[in-house]
Amino acid sequence: MKQPAVTMHNVEYTYDRSSVLRQIDFELPRGSFMGLTGPNGGGKTTLIKLILGLLKPDKGQIHLFGQPIQTFKDWTKIGFVSQKSNAFNKGFPATVYEVVSMGLTGKLGYFKFFNKTHKEKIHTAIKSVGMEAYTNQNIGDLSGGQQQRVFIARALVSDPELLILDEPTVGVDAENVDRFYDLLKKLNQEQGITMLLVTHDTGTMTKHATDIVCLNKTLHFHGEPDDYTSLTATDLSKFYGYPVNLVEHDPDEKEELS
Numbered sequence: 001m002k003q004p005a006v007t008m009h010n011v012e013y014t015y016d017r018s019s020v021l022r023q024i025d026f027e028l029p030r031g032s033f034m035g036l037t038g039p040n041g042g043g044k045t046t047l048i049k050l051i052l053g054l055l056k057p058d059k060g061q062i063h064l065f066g067q068p069i070q071t072f073k074d075w076t077k078i079g080f081v082s083q084k085s086n087a088f089n090k091g092f093p094a095t096v097y098e099v100v101s102m103g104l105t106g107k108l109g110y111f112k113f114f115n116k117t118h119k120e121k122i123h124t125a126i127k128s129v130g131m132e133a134y135t136n137q138n139i140g141d142l143s144g145g146q147q148q149r150v151f152i153a154r155a156l157v158s159d160p161e162l163l164i165l166d167e168p169t170v171g172v173d174a175e176n177v178d179r180f181y182d183l184l185k186k187l188n189q190e191q192g193i194t195m196l197l198v199t200h201d202t203g204t205m206t207k208h209a210t211d212i213v214c215l216n217k218t219l220h221f222h223g224e225p226d227d228y229t230s231l232t233a234t235d236l237s238k239f240y241g242y243p244v245n246l247v248e249h250d251p252d253e254k255e256e257l258s
Helices: 044-051 096-108 116-128 144-156 174-191 202-208 225-229 233-240
Strands: 006-015 018-028 033-037 059-064 078-081 162-166 194-198 211-216 218-223 245-250 253-257
Touching: 006 044, 018 044, 018 218, 033 044, 033 174, 033 202, 044 059, 044 162, 044 194, 078 144, 096 116, 096 144, 116 144, 144 162, 144 174, 174 194, 174 202, 202 211, 202 225, 211 225, 211 233, 218 225, 218 233
Parallel strands: 033 194, 033 211, 078 162, 162 194
Antiparallel strands: 006 018, 006 059, 211 218, 245 253
């Protein structure tokens, strides 16, 4: 049996004497598509930084693919896609091919020449997100949704087993959000990539995720999408720490509004 992609046991983190995360215990099984939601300031970004090794917990243990994070070295197993609006300069003079090729620097280092195999991997990653027609186009000329597809290709080119996405639909127009989530679901189901998706878009998330986690300094919920959508406004208000109203979009879907 394969070890989980991520395991946390009794993890705590404090910043400036203020508790950010408390008693975090959870597993991210390999092959799952986990949606991570919760209020702003609830610790979602801190949790990601702990998984990526950018922060060290004050207490508890973190294992990546069965290995203690302190000794884990194969970081190419983990791909990360941040919020485009916070991480990308639209004036950056690079083509789609060049942006995706940057994802190989973790394995090859800087100032290395790409051989035929590397070039094939770059083209394969671009094709996997449906952007092959834009290979030689400048990244700044693309729409928000297209740019995010390119950033996913950049993360995929190093063959990650876990893909972490932090609010990836920021800047993506509503028309293309469903297509974007369909792409993630396809990568999860067809390529077996484990997904950890941070989002406030719970209505869309529950249609695609296999597991839902609600985080507000502690884990208030960890279960299947059907169980999450059956929660009442009172339940969610306790999780979020402030009143939450549910808006019905159709008989089978509801979204939280605060």
